[in-house]
Amino acid sequence: MCGIVAYIGHQKAFDIIIKGLKRLEYRGYDSAGVALQNNSSLNLYKKKGKVADLVSFIGKKDTNGSVGIGHTRWATHGPPNDANAHPHVSGHKKFALVHNGIIENYSVLKKELIQRGHQFNSDTDTEVLIHLIEEIHTNSKRKLTLFEAVRIALSEVIGAYAIVVINKENPNELIAARKSSPLVVGIGDGEFFLASDATPMVEFTKNVVYLEDGEIAQLNLDSGLKIKTIENQEKTPYIQELEMQLEALEKGGYDHFMLKEIYEQPQSIHDSMRGRIRSSKGLVSLGGIKDYEEKIVNAKRLIFVACGTSWHAGLVGEYLFEELARIPVEVEYASEFRYRNPVINEDDVLIAISQSGETADTLAAIKLAKEKGATIVGICNVVGSSISRESHCGSYTHAGPEIGVASTKAFTAQVTVLTLMALMIGKKKGTISTQRFNRLLVDLESIPEKVESTLKLDKSVKEISNIYKDSSNALYLGRGINFPVALEGALKLKEISYIHAEGYPAAEMKHGPIALIDEEMPVFVIATKDASYEKVVSNIQEVKARKGKVIAVVTKGDREVKEIADYVIEIPSTDDLLVPLLATIPFQLLSYHIAVMRECNVDQPRNLAKSVTVE
Numbered sequence: 018m019c020g021i022v023a024y025i026g027h028q029k030a031f032d033i034i035i036k037g038l039k040r041l042e043y044r045g046y047d048s049a050g051v052a053l054q055n056n057s058s059l060n061l062y063k064k065k066g067k068v069a070d071l072v073s074f075i076g077k078k079d080t081n082g083s084v085g086i087g088h089t090r091w092a093t094h095g096p097p098n099d100a101n102a103h104p105h106v107s108g109h110k111k112f113a114l115v116h117n118g119i120i121e122n123y124s125v126l127k128k129e130l131i132q133r134g135h136q137f138n139s140d141t142d143t144e145v146l147i148h149l150i151e152e153i154h155t156n157s158k159r160k161l162t163l164f165e166a167v168r169i170a171l172s173e174v175i176g177a178y179a180i181v182v183i184n185k186e187n188p189n190e191l192i193a194a195r196k197s198s199p200l201v202v203g204i205g206d207g208e209f210f211l212a213s214d215a216t217p218m219v220e221f222t223k224n225v226v227y228l229e230d231g232e233i234a235q236l237n238l239d240s241g242l243k244i245k246t247i248e249n250q251e252k253t254p255y256i257q258e259l260e261m262q263l264e265a266l267e268k269g270g271y272d273h274f275m276l277k278e279i280y281e282q283p284q285s286i287h288d289s290m291r292g293r294i295r296s297s298k299g300l301v302s303l304g305g306i307k308d309y310e311e312k313i314v315n316a317k318r319l320i321f322v323a324c325g326t327s328w329h330a331g332l333v334g335e336y337l338f339e340e341l342a343r344i345p346v347e348v349e350y351a352s353e354f355r356y357r358n359p360v361i362n363e364d365d366v367l368i369a370i371s372q373s374g375e376t377a378d379t380l381a382a383i384k385l386a387k388e389k390g391a392t393i394v395g396i397c398n399v400v401g402s403s404i405s406r407e408s409h410c411g412s413y414t415h416a417g418p419e420i421g422v423a424s425t426k427a428f429t430a431q432v433t434v435l436t437l438m439a440l441m442i443g444k445k446k447g448t449i450s451t452q453r454f455n456r457l458l459v460d461l462e463s464i465p466e467k468v469e470s471t472l473k474l475d476k477s478v479k480e481i482s483n484i485y486k487d488s489s490n491a492l493y494l495g496r497g498i499n500f501p502v503a504l505e506g507a508l509k510l511k512e513i514s515y516i517h518a519e520g521y522p523a524a525e526m527k528h529g530p531i532a533l534i535d536e537e538m539p540v541f542v543i544a545t546k547d548a549s550y551e552k553v554v555s556n557i558q559e560v561k562a563r564k565g566k567v568i569a570v571v572t573k574g575d576r577e578v579k580e581i582a583d584y585v586i587e588i589p590s591t592d593d594l595l596v597p598l599l600a601t602i603p604f605q606l607l608s609y610h611i612a613v614m615r616e617c618n619v620d621q622p623r624n625l626a627k628s629v630t631v632e
C-alpha cells in the first residue's frame with residue numbers, strides 16, 4: 018500500500034525520492050507525487066499512474082532542491098486521479114504532507130475546518146490533516162513550531178498514519194510521525210532519509226531508526242534527530258544496523274522478482290533453519306521464543322492469526338502442532354477474529370504470521386489478544402516490523418526481502434519456521450518419539466536440496482502452463498496437510514493470472530464443486546504417497562469420470578496416479594509433514610508461467626498491495 022520516501026541533506030532530493038519510490042512500487046499503488054523545496058518555493062508534481070508516468074509528466078520542469086517528500090498512493094478516499102494523489106498542501110501553500118494510513122475522523126475535522134474557511138481540492142483524508150496542521154500552526158494562541166503544530170494536530174486524529182511534512186520556508190527540516198503504519202528514518206552523514214521500509218535507503222546508510230507507534234520525529238540538519246511521543250515525552254532514538262543487501266532488491270538477471278524469489282527458495286529455506294537445527298545432535302532451538310517456551314508448552318490452545326498466504330501457512334501449522342506437539346490449534350483470519358469478541362484466556366498463545374509484519378488486521382488481532390492476557394508469538398519476515406515489535410517473542414523467517422506481490426519464498430519460510438517450532442515444543446512436551454524427531458530433523462535438513470530438484474521440473478511445468486493458460490476456472494484439491502497447499506495454489510493462480518480458481522479438501526469436492534467439472538476444467542491435485550493417498554486416488558477417479566483434466570503432483574516413482582491423470586509432476590519423496598514445502602513449488606511456477614503467457618503484470622498484479630496497512 019502507499020509508499021513514502023523523503024530526503025533532506027546535500028544530494029538532489031528528486032533523484033533519491035524517485036529511485037526510492039520505484040523500489041517501493043512492489044507495495045502496490047495507483048498514483049504518485051513529489052514536493053520539492055527549492056529557494057523558498059515548493060514544487061509540487063502529482064500524477065495518476067506509475068512513477069514512470071510522473072517522471073515523464075515532470076519532464077524538464079524544475080526538480081532542484083535537496084529537501085523533498087514523495088509518495089505512491091493506493092486509493093482509499095477518492096478515486097486514483099491527479100488531485101487525490103499526494104503530496105497535499107495546506108491552504109496557504111507553505112506546508113505539504115504525504116500520508117500512509119487512514120484518518121478515521123476526517124469528515125468531522127473537515128466540517129470544522131470548512132466552517133473556519135478552509136477549502137479543499139481533493140476527496141482525501143490526507144488533505145484534511147495538512148489543513149488541520151496549518152490551522153493549529155496559524156491560529157494557536159502561542160507561537161508554535163511546525164513540530165509542535167503537527168504533534169497537537171495528531172493528538173486530535175483518530176486512525177492510522179505514517180506522515181512526513183515539509184515546510185516551504187524551512188529547508189533545514191522535515192517532520193515525520195507514525196501510528197500503525199510503518200516509517201523508517203535513515204541517518205546518513207549530514208543527511209536523513211525517510212521511507213515506509215528500509216529499501217529506498219539501503220545504498221546510502223546502514224543506520225536506521227524504526228519509529229514506534231505514537232512517535233513524532235524532527236529531522237533537522239543543524240540539531241539532528243529528535244523524537245517525542247504525541248503526548249510530548251522525549252525519546253532517545255534507538256539506532257539499529259540494517260542487514261539488508263542491495264542485491265536482494267534487484268532482479269539479478271531474472272525477468273521478474275517473483276521468479277527470482279521462487280528460485281531463491283533452496284537458500285531462503287536454508288536461511289530459515291540456519292543456526293536453529295542440528296540433526297547430528299538432535300537439536301532444534303529457536304532463540305527468539307526460548308524465554309516463552311514453557312508458556313507455549315503449557316498453552317491450552319494455540320490461535321494462529323494471519324491473512325492470505327500467511328493464513329495458509331497457519332493452516333499447515335495447525336497440522337504440524339496438533340501432530341507433533343498435541344496442542345489444539347485454531348486458525349483465524351485476523352480480520353474476522355478482531356471483530357468477533359473472541360474468547361481469549363491467559364493460557365492461550367496467539368501466533369501471528371506475517372511476511373511484512375505490517376498487516377493492519379493481524380496487528381489489530383495481536384493488540385486485542387494482548388489486552389486479554391494472551392502470549393503473542395510473532396513469525397515475521399521483515400525485521401523491525403510492527404508485528405515483530407508488538408509480540409512478546411517470536412522468530413524471524415529470514416527469507417530476505419520479498420518484492421513480488423505474490424508471496425512465494427515467504428510462505429515456505431513460514432512453514433519451515435512453524436515446523437521448527439512444532440518440533441521444539443513437541444520435544445519439550447514429550448509428544449514426539451525420539452526416533453520420529455530425529456528422522457524429521459534429517460528430512461528437514463535435506464529440504465533445500467529437494468526444493469532444488471523440484472525447481473528442475475520448471476520446463477515441464479511450463480509446458481503444462483501453456484496447455485491450461487486459457488482456462489477460465491481451475492480447481493485445486495488436497496487432503497490433510499496438503500489441503501492448505503491446494504488453497505495456496507489457487508490463490509497464486511487467481512491473484513497473478515486473474516483465472517478464477519478454488520482450493521478444496523479433495524473429499525469436499527462431491528459436496529458441491531464437482532458440479533463444475535467438465536472437459537474444460539483443469540483440476541490440480543496433490544496426490545503424494547501419504548496416509549490419504551488411496552482416498553485422493555479415488556477423488557481423481559471421480560474427476561476423470563466426469564471428463565475433468567487432472568494434473569497431479571505425485572511422489573517420484575508413482576505409478577497408480579500416472580495411469581489415470583492427464584499429467585503428473587513428480588516431486589522428491591519426504592516425510593508427510595514436509596510435503597507442503599515441496600508440493601507448493603510446482604504451483605508457484607505454474608501460476609508464474611500462466612501469468613507471463615497471459616501478459617499479466619506478474620510482480621504487481623492489479624488492485625493488490627504487498628503490505629496491507631489498512632483494514
Ligand code: F6R
Pocket residue numbers: 324325326327328370371372373374375376379422423424425508512627628629
Ligand atoms: C498472497 C499474498 C497475500 C499476503 C497477505 C498477508 O500472495 O501475498 O495474501 O499473504 O496480504 O500479508 P502479510 O504476510 O504481509 O501479513
